[in-house]
Amino acid sequence: MEMNGAVASSAILVMGLVGLFSVALPLGLALLFRRRTGGRTRFFLLGCVVFPLFAMGLEAQGHRLLYYGVWSQALNSSIWLYALYGGLMAGIFEECGRWVAFRLGRRWTQGPGDALMYGAGHGGAESFLLLGMTMVNNVILSLTINQGGLPAVEELIGPISEAGMAAITSLAVTPAALYLWGAFERITAMVVQIALSVLVYAAVTRKSGWYWFPAAILLHAAVDVTAVAAGAFLPIPATEALLAAWAAALALLARRVYLQEKWKKS
Template identity: 35%
Template sequence: MSVAPITLVCLSLATLFVAALPVWLYRRLRAPYALDWRDTIAGVAVFAFFATVIERALNDYVLHQNAAFAQVLANPAFFVLYGALAAGLCEEIGRYIAMRIIARRVAQKSGALADGPALGYGIGHGGAEAWFVGVLVQLQWIVFAVLANRGDLEAHLSNLTLDSVLRVHLILASLSPFFAGVFALERTAAFVFQIALSVLMWRGVRAGWKGIVPLAIVVHALIDVPAAVYQARLAPLAAVDGFYVVAAVVVAVVLYRTCRNERRVARAA
């Protein structure tokens, strides 16, 4: 089999866009919001540890090692509930810990705390998700597509089982320009949500509100519900992605306006 050149080009462009988005936004906001690279690195570290290590370990235990939990989660409703809460619980606890540390450091430098640390952290957290979940995965499929077009794919998959090889071929057969567009939209929406969640957590931590962690977990879970519904095959991909695109546009507009107003207040102070 082979992947159409137009599909390969579209997938490459979409992957490049997702990879460049966090870098571009950091450079764009660095001066206006006095972003600190340490906040961004903290976001990357929190996602890498809490999402790719702790959350995956939790999922492996619940879904594969605990028969009782696995049986309960065979029910689509419970699967959706678990899938939405697991990511929110792990990531928001990590985000809260990081924000507390950042708030202490920033408070020692200045009394007026604008949203710069939250934006810097959110770019790191969301950017890490964009790279780990999106860019690196798509680069793998681009390489597989190139190998397939050259007729070298089977040789590179010789160490895999027959089921794994068939899965690779099925995914390659499903690639299309539409798939590339959906990928770019999904990752961009997720990036926007991660920045918004970071600003939400930052403002809660800054205000000393103890309820910010439960609220952030619930909000994060609600964001993940449509994706979990799709994974449980309870809704079509087009409906889920349509919801995410509309929600991301609304969140981006609100985020822009609130952060801009907060920066003005901080400057006046």
């Protein structure tokens, strides 16, 4: 196998900065929410634990049970079915995780600021595990490519598959600015995660607010369906614009619910 060209130093720098941003964003929000709303750190940490447990643990097991045979073939043959399946699975598992977290933390909560803290932790774990770790891996591979080429990469990770070769080759041709879209996408995702946390918090703390839980599942699914379907047909800027619009709409809805919860506590 041969590979022409090295990874630009500007691309490596941007990858590193985006990786740092994936951690700085949730930590900065946690500090802001703690100071401005009185949200407590334990809910931030709870969110950091619940996301990998439900989204990357239990949901992954659900995919292993459901994603096979004729059903798998049907999903792979239609981007819309695939998007709907993925969106519903993510919505069900992540929102159930939120519901469990707020049920467990109900005795500790002192107000809706805890929902914001939880959302920063839930979205922060997602940010670090999906974006941060990817950027760390990319930086390591890029430096290895520049220092010793493919032989050095094979020494680091072992035999390179065809898919792995395509991913490695893309590092040498991807413009540095393109990685900034990853940071932008994490901002919109963080807004969505915080907004959904407020809705599920209201479902748990209000006797008459149960409907916010199924609403959160459906809204989560709708956002993910948009991400997958738009990503298949539209350029990155258009896809991110649609997701930003979703984030803004959910933020406005969550703000109204948050203020209602705040007035209820006062």
